[in-house]
Amino acid sequence: MYERLRSWFSVDMGIDLGTCNTLVAVRGEGIVLNEPSVVAVKKGTNEVLNNGNAVGWMAKEMLGKTPGSITAVRPLKDGVISDFEITEAMLSYFIRKVNGKSFRFLGPRVVISIPSGITEVEKRAVLDSAERAGASRIYLLEEPVAAAIGAGLPFVEPTASMIVDIGGGTTEVAIMSLADIAVCESVRVAGDDLDEAIISHMKKTYNMMIGEQSAERIKIEIGSAAPVGEETTMEVRGRDMVSGLPRKMILSSEEVREALQEPVQAIVEAVTRTLERAEPELAADLVENGITLAGGGALLRGIDTVLSSATGLDVVIAEDPLTCVARGTAIFLENIEKLKDNLQSDMDV
Template structure:
């Protein structure tokens, strides 16, 4: 009887894979691809968890409000360091995205959902993600480690005995994992990624230019001129901020060499993590990696010449995945298409 009802629900619902990221949330629907990609930001009435009018309040529109919200509005990022920092807001955000994807289908037809999570999170944090998604309208929730989803999304032969190494540099976490035989043979998840690169730029501007800028401005600098290795043509960027002493608005023009220096610390930490994982990997699998190389994905993979910098440090070929921002989401879509086959690598509430 339950199976029958389950099937009925399946006929009316839109199952979806979700990359619930610190910076961006993406939704992939089998057969339709990645149909939603929005910043993980929600605008609420200050001091409450009341989300502003639909559509105005989640994603792109809310991100625009970050750091410059009028008195009674507050823009919140419910995810920090790859995990849920604010449960109610995260749930509201998930509910909004799930509803948008479901469209005007009947409310009883709740979808099955595959959610990619950082590999370093605790059982309690996993339960919290499942709970949030269920309360947001999911019928059944399956969790997948982000690097596995990335490997699947990139079409790596993760079921084979040959090893692949994927480095996913997101907003909150960098995940380094050696994938083989449908598992993570070695892995590390560090809470150093895009957000820390932005913070390093904020600190640099304060120290070198006595200029206060917000993390959004720092992110714009990073995307416009950030790099991890010398560029053929070094770049410049003019940023507006507030002078530390006078408190007045002021411009400063920075170049890519200075910003590279500012990013040095967190970039080195990412490289150290890749090195540690390589050192832990069995020699035979490591030999595969020398042949197959390392693949970078996540938004952080777009930092100019990060591939060159890592390649120079570990002496293994490094490449940037095609469309690195959607790798994990595409992987969750493939998983939904092959739920029976891949069930063993997924976790549900019963497994925790």
């Protein structure tokens, strides 16, 4: 009875607090918010512009229009909070934005996904931020568990399944069975490192500086982990490091693939290491069930091929890999009583 009443007066949210993107899913409604994890602050301060509202898309828009006096801050790095104050401002804005729409009075119950390798101090930081952002009750859910649920893996059944979530800051690799993580590894190599590899390649090979956004565009447009389909080229613009002047050049997909080899190999090694640590019975199940990829990095061309040839297992990309974790938190909310034992933390505020 109490639960039913509270569902009228508050909204339950699942939050995928990611290094690149933050998504919010509401019980019964699906994904209601999907914005970049970016905040615009006054240069040299921690002051969030626009009365605390310069967050997500709005921050991106402001940055384009008023460069110079404002800076973009990504408060999460490598999957964890690197700037507490700004993370709190960001979380608070997103929670208010979603809760505000529903005209309800109670603070929301929230499930937040966190990387599996995070320390107690880092966990505390997430809890504190959500608490101050107005959540009445906070649950932390390990990101690979959320991804597995979102990808529709047989998470609670007595058969092993494997998820590899390649995000912006971390890659989470986990083998699960019977609603629990059997083996997992979280490495701080993911999408951002692929962008950085492209930036450093341009510097080393052509003495050319390119921005993070250009690097990401190159990765998405012509990047790959293995040769798949036709090779292409792309025009790249940046600044010549010797003359200091703007410059453009043509970059090939083969060259980008070469530049991405190191971080791609680091991801492959995290996967093979995790497999080596699995009990034989679990490994045997994986011959049948294969590996499922989630996160934005799953969209890198050929990453499935590379992982499949390194492990000898079938590799499939989850449907809509960028929203897997958020959808998983929403499904988790719907089954919270049943799945509670798998929570990282259950904090009443």
